[in-house]
Amino acid sequence: QKEVEQNSGPLSVPEGAIASLNCTYSDRGSQSFFWYRQYSGKSPELIMFIYSNGDKEDGRFTAQLNKASQYVSLLIRDSQPSDSATYLCAVNPNTDKLIFGTGTRLQVFP
Amino acid sequence: GAVVSQHPSRVICKSGTSVKIECRSLDFQATTMFWYRQFPKQSLMLMATSNEGSKATYEQGVEKDKFLINHASLTLSTLTVTSAHPEDSSFYICSARDPRGSGLTQYFGPGTRLLVL
Numbered sequence: 001q002k003e004v005e006q007n008s009g010p011l012s013v014p015e016g017a018i019a020s021l022n023c024t025y026s027d028r029g030s031q032s033f034f035w036y037r038q039y040s041g042k043s044p045e046l047i048m049f050i051y052s053n054g055d056k057e058d059g060r061f062t063a064q065l066n067k068a069s070q071y072v073s074l075l076i077r078d079s080q081p082s083d084s085a086t087y088l089c090a091v092n093p094n095t096d097k098l099i100f101g102t103g104t105r106l107q108v109f110p
Numbered sequence: 111g112a113v114v115s116q117h118p119s120r121v122i123c124k125s126g127t128s129v130k131i132e133c134r135s136l137d138f139q140a141t142t143m144f145w146y147r148q149f150p151k152q153s154l155m156l157m158a159t160s161n162e163g164s165k166a167t168y169e170q171g172v173e174k175d176k177f178l179i180n181h182a183s184l185t186l187s188t189l190t191v192t193s194a195h196p197e198d199s200s201f202y203i204c205s206a207r208d209p210r211g212s213g214l215t216q217y218f219g220p221g222t223r224l225l226v227l
Contacts, residue, residue: 032214043203043221044154051212088154092214096142096207102153 003027004091006101013108019076021104023089026070032092033065033072038103039085047087048074079108112208113137116219123194124227130190131222133204139184140206144216145177148201160187194226 005024013019021035032051036044050056050063050072062075072091076083086103093099113136123129133143143160158179159167166179178190187206191198201223205216 032212034215036218043201043218046215046217049212049215090216096159097144097156098216100154100156 003093003099004089004101006087006089006104008102009105010107011104013079013106015079015081015108015110017079017108019079019083019106019108021074021076021087021089021106023072023074023091023101024070025072025089025091025093025099027091027093027099028067028070030067030070030091030093033063034090034092034098035061035063035072035074036088036090036100037085038088044088076106079106081108081110084108112206112215112217114204114206114217114219116204116222118222119220120223120225122225122227125195126193128190128192129194129224130188131202131204131224133187133189133206133219135185135206135208135217138206138208138210140187141184141209142207143181143187144205144207145179145187145189146203146205148203148221150201154203157189162187191224194224196226199224199226 034049035047038044048063056063060077064073088103089101090098117132141162145157146154160181162181181187203221205218
């Protein structure tokens with residue numbers, strides 16, 4: 001079992017819709033969770049981090065964490081074509097390192 | 111967010127030469143930096159953890175004598191690819207851990223694209 005799992009996609013949504021990106025992790029002791037966005041040919045950029053169960057909102061982005069289910073998600077409201085990218089989920093299992101998922105490719109079509 | 115720079119952004123070299131890549135944290139001091147490699151259409155692969163003032167910790171399967179890491183100051187880590195070969199051609203990305211706040215957030219540099227002929 002992979003430590004951090006994401007559906008590779010592509011996830012295709014129409015412009016203006018809500019995109020829902022999901023991630024599960026195996027280490028129950030993990031405390032910190034991150035979402036990065038990576039455009040093709042570019043390096044990852046941090047979108048959000050979340051540490052506590054529940055929802056955390058930042059503009060059009062909402063991160064949701066459920067530690068009991070070992071599940072973290074990212075919702076993108078009012079999706080735009082510029083949101084088309086690969087979204088990486090990363091988990092910190094109480095070590096120095098972040099464990100990354102393989103990413104979900106999101107396509108937002110006009 | 112915090113700013114991390116990398117230099118050079120792109121390098122082309124002949125097989126057998128060594129290439130040095132610099133990673134700098136511009137607005138914070140980073141005791142810990144990380145080096146990743148990413149092949150086309152593949153996920154990030156952590157190569158090593160770079161700790162200021164001590165030896166780097168390499169991931170399994172990464173040759174420490176081939177990928178030399180030096181973290182000589184709180185804002186600079188370097189990765190030297192020694193005797194580069196075409197199979198070393200890849201996108202090399204560093205990240206720096208921001209000690210502020212939770213101290214766990216990593217910010218990435220823009221990456222260095224290496225092509226070995």
